Amino acid sequence: MRVMVALRLKGVEYELLQETMGKKSELLLASNPVHKKIPVLLHRGKPISESLVIVQYVDEVWPPPASILPRDDPYAAAIHRFWGQYIDDMVRSSCLID
Template sequence: MADEVILLDFWPSMFGIRVRVALAEKGIKYELKEEDLRNKSDLLLQMNPVYKKIPVLIHNGKPICESSIIVQYIDEVWKDKASLLPSDPYRRAQASFWVDYIEKKVFDAGRRTWYTSGEQQEAAKKEFIEIIKLLQEQLGDKPYFGGETLGYVDVCLIPYYCWFYTYETMGKFSLEAECPKFIAWAKRCMQIESISKTLPDEKKVFGFCLELRKKFGLE
């Protein structure tokens, strides 16, 4: 009997995109259920009663929540394709550390580059660039954060790339000028089919953010 895999998601969510990339990388067929986050479905509230957030992966009726945990789960359950997480315990711990760093730093600073203005925006822009510079330093001369092949950190970080146009346009800065090796990594990732076919168009994301700014009276 084939696995039943359902993903509760919202199209611009970098957290949901992580899961979609991991599923695509492993070649897993699934049913995508797009959520209206202003009117959350009964299924979402039932499957994630604690946080009531997307993404939620439902595998044979059982929910798995939180994007980084879902990616780990996918990697552990579907082992027939190359692993995303290293088998070496130290390298695995390091990968988990950097994903934790990304979750604590990148989203918040990135959001503030387009959701704020004035001094707050300037501070957010500087903070965001410093965060990316640190990640660039961690990447070093490796093709991917996972080494020679796409890995856990890459999958958890690359979804932000489709938001960079918004961050840069609203914040009036260029990440390629500030962090060329990092952008070269992102472009390298975009040559991988599981990523290029999963990430939404950056202009569509930008339009979504413009609508949010209008809705909250930020224009």
């Protein structure tokens, strides 16, 4: 979700490939062999994984007008990262099935 928001903020067109829970595609395993999980961004044939890393990459690769994280205030950027991770954790925990 975080990655899609970042791409939309930057106005980047993308193709979304869905993964089936429990069955990992060959593309996913080849693109993220360490963690073997989504999200993965393929840009120019190179994989970038982990949502916060991808968001930072998107912010650096695609220029303003919109900046996702504050560039002139490291503390404000850290607070943005904290809340982004908190929201991700809350969404993930609410999706767990007992």
